[in-house]
Amino acid sequence: MSDKGAKESSGADFLQLDIRDAPSGGRAEWLAGRLRRAIADGRLPVGSRLPATRVLAAELRVSRGLVTEAYQRLTEDGHVAGRGRNGTVVVAAPALPITAARHPSPAADRLFAAPPGDDVFDAVRSVPARIDLSPGVPDLTAFPRAAWLRAERAVFGELVPSGFAYGDPRGTPELRRAVAGWLARYRGIRANPDEVLVVAGTAQALALIGQVLREDGVEEIAVEEPGSLGVRQHLQRQGLRTPPVPVDGQGVRVSELRAEGAVLLTPAHQFPTGVVLGGARRRELMRWAGEGGLIVEDDYDAEHRYDRPPVPALRAMLPERVCYAGSVSKVLAPALRTGWVVAPPRYRDALVAAKRFADLGNPALPQLVLARLMESGELERHLRQLRHRHRRRRDAMIVAIRDHLPGAVVHGAAAGLHLLITFGGPDGTAAARRRKEFADTELAAASLARGVKVHPLSWHRQRPGPPGLLLGYAASPATAVAEGVATLGEVLRELGGVH
């Protein structure tokens, strides 16, 4: 046997595949399943290359199209990714069957035992889990690595040396122009590039807006209840109080907002309930803002929607009273730390000064690369691909919830990267009485002890309320999503028949 032959057959031999084991009519799915197992048990570790389709097809004596189809399924799962000349590479392992202990680990226990502190999200991240259903993360296996590198090469080919010097604290003209175009196309916002302030993600947007409001004499900013714990922490860090205002099925209750106050809203897909701000509420809110109210619009995942038409940003309707913040964290990757603020005219200069003294502006290179991806249509293509994948994962989650958590009520699944489940029926019923008997933090702790990471709804509340869980579906393959939900069902039954 030649060296070449040995090398090629070694590419598939270890998989121990025999096509005669495959069911007729489902051979691609069978092959995909075998490869998934090899990835899960480490025979094909993350970073390794799948055999070339030609090689594997020849060995199994099947058509190359069949192998390509199997690889395609793994790609859609998010287990493997095409790397151009480098072939098809394993990028994420599927969940293994549960083998870990069924008792909470000390780290998981501590995490959910006390009210969440300033470092709660760092702590959550640092606890390992087989299946991570944390909300707010898109499919990261899909990050367009090749397109990013191509765009960066093009940027380097054109960049004048002064592009490496200190720059405009507002961001590069290229990205501000691209963001203005993006906001017009996707969010109905008309903004001049000069009005766009590039920032280090929504976290920095909140820090800068918080600083500027404090300087302006603002002492509190109302937040949605339930509403994002992270957002609340970032605002409080700037010395702002964050009084809660209830959210119902139509969104925030505008009638409970303080006249001439400030409020932070997530109107397109309320975090965490997923409610879309209703038409009557929008009009009511516009009136409130017209009479002196100020809105900070956190448009954190508005680009992701599945079963409903797009909802224009509030900013599109009331530029004088809405401070808009968006980012690429949910469209590309949180690790890029890139977002933008479009502020009302009266706060614009103060925000630029705050950004200048925060860090003199975002790094230039990633801004220029991102601007290219936006202007070339690559980012749009990427978003379409993400939507397709996310929808499949969301559907898998809904099916799994129906099968394994039959008593759970699903909220906000028409858009975004996560959904919310709550338990029990309306107040006064037996289910409502039972639901008071368990804390969602316990459920999250027990679930994490079984290797499935979820966020308890109570973290995102300032007032007592029914328990619930936030389940992110976008970042995990459909198989992992389904298995994670199945594990939740087991945990819930073990915790004592909440249903």
Added chain:
Amino acid sequence: MSDKGAKESSGADFLQLDIRDAPSGGRAEWLAGRLRRAIADGRLPVGSRLPATRVLAAELRVSRGLVTEAYQRLTEDGHVAGRGRNGTVVVAAPALPITAARHPSPAADRLFAAPPGDDVFDAVRSVPARIDLSPGVPDLTAFPRAAWLRAERAVFGELVPSGFAYGDPRGTPELRRAVAGWLARYRGIRANPDEVLVVAGTAQALALIGQVLREDGVEEIAVEEPGSLGVRQHLQRQGLRTPPVPVDGQGVRVSELRAEGAVLLTPAHQFPTGVVLGGARRRELMRWAGEGGLIVEDDYDAEHRYDRPPVPALRAMLPERVCYAGSVSKVLAPALRTGWVVAPPRYRDALVAAKRFADLGNPALPQLVLARLMESGELERHLRQLRHRHRRRRDAMIVAIRDHLPGAVVHGAAAGLHLLITFGGPDGTAAARRRKEFADTELAAASLARGVKVHPLSWHRQRPGPPGLLLGYAASPATAVAEGVATLGEVLRELGGVH
């Protein structure tokens, strides 16, 4: 003539070169000069490609080595740069002879007419200049574009998808490890990677340190006099007072520091005077810190030194009382917005919290690329190349000062990216009397009106003092440096015989 021939000859024809015009014995310099002129007058615009050495050599009927030597000179000047397969590309035009008006432009006038405001550096940057001698910028034509792209490709090849998610606010483990190694090799600092906090440049380091000191009850931090205007602005923004402490030929006067106070120092190469903190002063400072003083060490350009041995960082000697800040702004590029803080143990957690709520951490990709450049030795190679170029440019500046500004006193030229010139002799002399008659801001304004950008020393003072100019030499080709200084000489004579 074939197509190929036509194309090749067009590569050099427009240069109108005749080798018979060249002086014997200086043909490479002659060729470099002709090419410089073609770049300066736009026949070879920035971004265009030089003819292949083989092509130009054949046309001129000279050896390929001679052409290569000429290209090498242009590369060292910073006018052109090798771009691998893309050949040799024009990256910066040399200064053209003065054709602009000799009267201050309105923008330049405004810039220097009033005391510098919060946006002074943005304003300086936005005024165009033929020759930019602003301090604090390294040779940016040398940015290792190819190495950066190679490292980024390698990063993408290995990065697991979770690398694109939210990360540790302290920075990636890879960069923290690489920075710890860099600090040990270059600055004599022993730090555990866990002690390294990656930040968005020194600007953010100052913002975070300022916040944390304020939270700890610190209300003022002494600064060097003269000392960096930018540093002072960043500290004041955090609500800190910045009382000045004089700097003399041995560095900061430790005896004038308030007991148990805080001070920001630039000990390796004082900004702007370039003084190195003397041995006796170091010992005095250590005593002061040991008795409760706190030092913020701004090690902004310590990697650049020419005629003297390296000076270890203060942090190396007193880890409990020194909060150290460094960055790649002067080693690679300010536009990367990447730096680090190594804090005393008591401030470490508070700084991590401040960074978390500032922006959740630096972007991951540039961190990973930079870590590779540091660990592979590429950054070290780059630094060696920079030193060589910067030294030539510094030498050119010193020669030009001797020729065109014979009365100027040069300070701090043994290290860094800029030098300081002051005028006139010791107090009481006629020169000292005359020097009080002109403001360095007027000199800077008149110089900018002639296309040469410099910073007046008075910007970097809180108390009155002799006039002076900060002249950055690192970012401009030697020819531009020399011409800029010559223009300064003319301006000075026109302003009325200060010398």
